[in-house]
Amino acid sequence: MANGYFPGKKAAKRSEIMTRDTRSELRDLPPLGVGGTDLVEGTDRVMQAPAAPVKVARIYLRVSTEAQDLARQEAIATSARAAGFYVAGIYREKASGARADRPELLRMIADLQPGEAVVAEKIDRISRLPLEDAEKLVASIRAKGARLAVPGIIDLGELATGAQGVARIVLESVQDMLLKLALQMAHDDYEDRRERQRQGIELAKAAGRYSGRKKDTAMHERILALRAGRKSIAETAMLAGCSQSQVKRVCAMARTETQQT
Helix, strand or coil: CECCCCCCCECCCHHHHCCHHHHHHHHHCCCCEEECCCEEECCCCEEECCCCCCEEEEEEEEECCCCCCCHHHCHHHHHHHHCCEEEEEEEEEECCCCCCCCHHHHHHHHHCCCCCEEECCCHHHHCCCCHHHHHHHHHHHHHCCCEEECCCCCCCHHHHHHCCHHHHHHHHHHHHHHHHHHHHHHHHHHHHHHHHHHHHHHHHHHCCCCCCCCCCHHHHHHHHHHHHCCCCHHHHHHHHCCCHHHHHHHHHHHHHHHHHC
């Protein structure tokens, strides 16, 4: 009988291709099965299941004055790890949230990598700036391919990424609206606090009980020593843990005091 695939060749008999013993051996081989949690094993292959992407976070901790303590916010790192994040860095700062030139904040933004999350206790730890400036700050974080992961702000990023067309536009718009609202509330709270403080000072002055804010002597001495060591204003602010505007203000006060003596 001719072979249909190779004209002129005789078709091989089944017994010449596979013996009874060979068929028996194949029949006894184990079926494909799952090995562990991420391996699929068989007689001729081992296939590795794709690993889940690593979630990376950078944590920003901030208080407004030297007298305040950051310890209360330290638990954020533990919570982030419990949520499955790898913590790439923790940035601690004692400076007003109404300032955009915070050294540790700027260092964190410079360190950000695409896909990372910025974690903070509340949105007012990130910013108490006016809305326009706050949006610029958030835009600088997003420009690095990172996102905010802050309690109290619903994160629709993953839903928006998986959506298409009108649904994606709507989700992104809602996310931006919620963020704007949170940033505006943080700034309004800051302004309310300042107004109450101003009213308190006026009442204390009227009663003859106001002596002014006490000078942070240690901070002033540190700033002046760094400037005397030929450090730039930016370097001094970073090393002293204060804003560049405070460095300028302390140096100006020192010059005035020198001229008066």
